[in-house]
Amino acid sequence: MVDLKSIPDDKESLDSYEVNNIFHSWCYQPTQAPLRVVSAKGTRFVTEDGRERLDFSSCFVSHNIGHQDPRVVEAICDQAKTLCSFAPTMSTKPRALLGKMLEEITPGDLSRSFISLGGTEANEAAVKICHQYTGCRRIIGRYRSYHGGTAASMTLSVGDSRGWIQVTGGTEVVPVPQPYCYRCMFGHKYPECDLRCVKYIDEVIELEGGGERVGGIICEPVTGANGIIVPPPEYFPELRRICDKHGVLLIADEVMSGFGRTGKWFAVDHWDIVPDIISMAKGITCGYVPLGATVVRKHIGDRFKEQFFSHGATYAGHALACAAAVRVIQIYQEDNLIENSAKMGEYLLDKAMELKDKHPCIGDVRGIGLFVGLELVKNRKTREPIIPVSARIKPGMNPKLEVAKKLVELGMIAMAANPGNVIAMAPPLIVTKDEIDEGVSIMDKALEVADKYVEE
Secondary structure (H helix, E strand, O other): OOOHHHOOOOHHHHHHHHHHHOOOOOOOOOOOOOOOEEEEEEOEEEEOOOOEEEEOOHHHHOOOOOEOOHHHHHHHHHHHHHOOOOOOOOOOHHHHHHHHHHHHHOOOOEEEEEEEOOHHHHHHHHHHHHHHHHOOOEEEEEOOOOOOOOHHHHHOOOOOHHHOOOOOOOOEEEEEOOOOHHHOOOOOOOOOOOOHHHHHHHHHHHHOOHHHOEEEEEEOOOEOOOOOEOOOOOHHHHHHHHHHHHOOEEEEEOOOOOOOOOOOOOHHHHHOOOOOEEEEOHHHOOOOOOOEEEEEEHHHHHHOOOOOOOOOOOOOOOHHHHHHHHHHHHHHHHOOHHHHHHHHHHHHHHHHHHHHHHOOOEEEEEEOOOOEEEEEEEEOOOOEEOOOHHHHHOOOOOHHHHHHHHHHHHOEEOEOOOOOOEEEEOOOOOOOHHHHHHHHHHHHHHHHHHHOOOOO
16 A cells, blocks of 8 residues: 555545546546636636536536535534534434424424435435335336435436436335426416416326325425426416325425526425425535435324334435534525525526527526526427437437536636436526626537537
């Protein structure tokens, strides 16, 4: 073994370590190291070549308050000096405070939290709680969803090509359609459709044995990685009614859509409904330290005073991460970031509509808050997607990846490498009009790459 203190850290050596020693997520393993980030501040980051770029994705919709906010860094440092972590059987001040804060900001009587280390862990906990509370293993999942990369979460990510090769497990999933009005699986148009997509769920629950066999349904209130799909306003109130009718738990996966991303604390707040379980991550600490949480309604939490709670983790309620979350949540309120998301989101959506007018590759524009998607097509009339569903897991470039590459060349990143045909623009909630103008201008130039694939 070499002296571990003398391992070379020059650029060439680091590049070789990236290629030879690191698994890169959701891709064929690269033969060339990606750009190396050396610093970040606010809405921008700097790469090793010294170039500054605009972060128009909030690092995959996580860094809502921007990069390197000194208030959060200070809170992390202060906690690290006192207590980094301890066994979860004991209490810590940051964990207790975070539990109370989550009760305050979540809707209705959501009140008891299991605090984990990320989004997929939060959804795994939600699934286990649903199983244990209802006694049912079967859960309804929606096509074009992504709930995480671990067993049950990936099983529930119905129709995401990244899960095709994986062995499913952890739960039994029953798939149903999204409220995807641009590509309605029933061939209807809203509002004449009479919400066929949600009424279908009512039928499915009944056909699957009702609440005696179906434990819950898991939904992203605004679908993230697979399309920025915003449901009609009547959708979730009707789904809530259907769940209550059958005694089925409604699980809201707010990992991406939570913490102001849509212009409300949580996306479900737009429709004044209270889910039975809500999962969250990303914006809870804005990526400064990994953290996730699963929050349940009071009557569900109270059940486990008398029923054994069969879940846990060594790092559950990690003190350092909880301290970061406490400070981040305070900053949302201090800086009026939820309100800024709503205001700037309207502006971003208007600018995205202008892009549609200029680029024939854009078939649809949709969004809410600072969560706006551009759906790319080969032909607007036929709505033929610019790439097939399987393109995400096939080797080589495709039109959407070419747009992503062009964005980086022009000095920006956006969510252009996610599954499907949608490019997501999701800048930090601190974004200004000038920065939106800058980002949209760069996107305007990058979309010229996709226009070349349009077939009139």
